[in-house]
Amino acid sequence: MPVPTDPLLAADDDARVLARTLLSRARHASLAVTDAQSHTPGISLIAFGLDPDGAPLTLVSGLAPHMAALRAHPEAAVMVGSPGAKGDPLTHPRLMIRVRAELIPRGTPEHGELRTHWLGLHPKAKLYVDFADFAFARLTPVSAILNGGFGRAWRMGPDDLRPA
Amino acid sequence: MPVPTDPLLAADDDARVLARTLLSRARHASLAVTDAQSHTPGISLIAFGLDPDGAPLTLVSGLAPHMAALRAHPEAAVMVGSPGAKGDPLTHPRLMIRVRAELIPRGTPEHGELRTHWLGLHPKAKLYVDFADFAFARLTPVSAILNGGFGRAWRMGPDDLRPA
Numbered sequence: 001m002p003v004p005t006d007p008l009l010a011a012d013d014d015a016r017v018l019a020r021t022l023l024s025r026a027r028h029a030s031l032a033v034t035d036a037q038s039h040t041p042g043i044s045l046i047a048f049g050l051d052p053d054g055a056p057l058t059l060v061s062g063l064a065p066h067m068a069a070l071r072a073h074p075e076a077a078v079m080v081g082s083p084g085a086k087g088d089p090l091t092h093p094r095l096m097i098r099v100r101a102e103l104i105p106r107g108t109p110e111h112g113e114l115r116t117h118w119l120g121l122h123p124k125a126k127l128y129v130d131f132a133d134f135a136f137a138r139l140t141p142v143s144a145i146l147n148g149g150f151g152r153a154w155r156m157g158p159d160d161l162r163p164a
Numbered sequence: 165m166p167v168p169t170d171p172l173l174a175a176d177d178d179a180r181v182l183a184r185t186l187l188s189r190a191r192h193a194s195l196a197v198t199d200a201q202s203h204t205p206g207i208s209l210i211a212f213g214l215d216p217d218g219a220p221l222t223l224v225s226g227l228a229p230h231m232a233a234l235r236a237h238p239e240a241a242v243m244v245g246s247p248g249a250k251g252d253p254l255t256h257p258r259l260m261i262r263v264r265a266e267l268i269p270r271g272t273p274e275h276g277e278l279r280t281h282w283l284g285l286h287p288k289a290k291l292y293v294d295f296a297d298f299a300f301a302r303l304t305p306v307s308a309i310l311n312g313g314f315g316r317a318w319r320m321g322p323d324d325l326r327p328a
Contacts, residue, residue, distance in 0.1 A: 040241070
């Protein structure tokens, strides 16, 4: 049997609904970056939410290695969809998105809007959101793969991930 | 107050115990790679376990994008320690390890030993472990950061992660 050159399916409406549901429910995510010093992959757990336009957003401490990484290399990847405590973790659906990160300067009107929106998603972030070294990073999708957790995976573009 | 240049602590025995506990309990992990085609970060959910010597190990399908990535760029990073369903996900401890991946050829004695060991950790993998495109990848630690989930983080070396 020949090995298919691309085992991924084209996005359809069911896949889009699943991808958008994973995105809208996620409050944390895994972030892959290129480390600023070693230039090799780095990985971090990040707080996660969607901005008012439905774009992935995170709040990062300036002391976190991934802040330096995103400043040096804005290309990154983010994964949402946590395995539950039971069953085979690889059967749980997850969405992997290539993104380009953009840091939002503090003191701008945009920062103020995102701050209010973020505290609605993450009320406990009020403890640190105003620390001088924290900043929002918008993670604009470039492309994505949705793994349905049952041997089916779909290629997606930015439009497939936007709220309908 | 001056910003410390390195906010990370040196590893101590309590941190080593926590890191080794996270590693020995993990049955899945997040893997950051450098994509073979785009040369930008990629991220995947992987099955995870320790080999008989305590080194991180995964079983990968040849159809997975991260298999091609690891072949092109063996430097990667892996994160273990899943947030639970409740509470602030960022308060859960997690271990982030820079690794160098090494694929184990099928048909070698080492593959046979790892296969038996892996099926003890992941009994359901018997459904696909013998598929021709699946291979084990050993993820040898280069360095690590343990985030205790309560504002304390430690730098670690490979020796800190080995079973005592």
